[in-house]
Amino acid sequence: MTEQEIREGVEKVRRERANLLQLIEKPDLGLDTRQDVNQALEEIDDLLVEFERTFPGG
Numbered sequence: 001m002t003e004q005e006i007r008e009g010v011e012k013v014r015r016e017r018a019n020l021l022q023l024i025e026k027p028d029l030g031l032d033t034r035q036d037v038n039q040a041l042e043e044i045d046d047l048l049v050e051f052e053r054t055f056p057g058g
Contacts, residue, residue, distance in 0.1 A: 003055065010051050017044045 023029065024037050 013044060017041065
């Protein structure tokens with residue numbers, strides 16, 4: 001896998017993160033689902049931080 005392919009994958013993750021942010025705003029979201037979405041957001045954020053450490057300045 002090339003660096004460019006990794007960057008493209010990370011951009012896709014960033015877009016999907018935005019979808020999760022929209023989902024978490026829904027008032028009818030159940031408690032379990034809300035917890036799962038929060039967990040996913042935390043893990044994505046950790047992944048993005050690690051990516052920036054590994055590939056700075058991109």
